[in-house]
Amino acid sequence: MIEINNLTYAYNNTPVLTDFNFIESEPRIIALWGRNGAGKTTLMSLLAGHYRPDQGSIKILGQEPYNNLNALENICYIQENHPFGHNWRIGDLLRYGKYFHPNWDQEFAEHLVEIFELPPRKKIEKFSKGMKTAAQIILGLASNAKITILDEPTNGLDAVRRKQFYDALLESYEENPRIILLSTHHIEEIQPLCETMVVVNDGKSLFYEQMEVMREKGIILSGDMDVIKEVTKNVSILDSSKISSTQKVMIDELFTAEWKKIAETNQLTIEKATLQDYLINKTLNKNKGVKK
Known part of the structure; x- marks a missing residue:
């Protein structure tokens, strides 16, 4: 059509x-x-x-x-x-x-x-x-x-x-x-x-x-900075903030059972990013190639 x-x-x-x-x-x-x-x-x-x-x-x-x-x-x-x-x-x-x-x-x-x-x-x-x-x-x-x-x-x-x-x-x-x-x-x-x-x-x-x-795109991880760095070393980070030794990141991944298990194993907090926040950060970072 x-x-x-x-x-x-x-x-x-x-x-x-x-x-x-x-x-x-x-x-x-x-x-x-x-x-x-x-x-x-x-x-x-x-x-x-x-x-x-x-x-x-x-x-x-x-x-x-x-x-x-x-x-x-x-x-x-x-x-x-x-x-x-x-x-x-x-x-x-x-x-x-x-x-x-x-x-x-x-x-x-x-x-x-x-x-x-x-x-x-x-x-x-x-x-x-x-x-x-x-x-x-x-x-x-x-x-x-x-x-x-x-x-x-x-x-x-x-x-x-x-x-x-x-x-x-x-x-x-x-x-x-x-x-x-x-x-x-x-x-x-x-x-x-x-x-x-x-x-x-x-x-x-x-x-x-x-x-x-689309609803499953975008994961927010929170926890120890060094653990976050290790867990996200091979994925795109769309947004990041730090308070003391705690870091919060949005990664460009699907919210899956595998990521829930990774978060649990590494004592990280995990939540689904809203679609609106994911899209805003994805389009802001599209050409930056942010990798950690």
């Missing part, structure tokens, strides 16, 4: 994506993570047909999206601050959504308006941040586009509204399986919903893994 081969794109002669590769042929909910400037917004814009690749290719259901109306019928890209008509109200969103998206689900859209309690008479541009985000969610999920891209879909939502979004997302996906790409800086809440994960770093795909594998 999505095929990206050797994609390169530069903005004002500054490389943004370089030799980027990604292939997904099955319906999935996919998390897209990257630090600011990593290239993920450009990637989403290229998928949505906003730009033409400088080199390489992008295929959506076998078609190039750039300047291709047939391909764009299968894509819905909801930007973080999605542009709506200056005078649009919720009724306009419900009315015009079906003109742009042939698989539009009017009943589901109206249901979400009720769930998110959006005011019908108020202009969308006058909405609070959370209400604007809810309007964007409605447009994205009700589109039923075969490639649905949501950029930071929880921004401005409180805990209750985030829960409502997650429920709506899963309901929409179960009714209409498709590729739903969720871009987020806040992976901890999103990751239980996702089957796979793409990590963009320095304009390339650092990871494309099953989420169950």
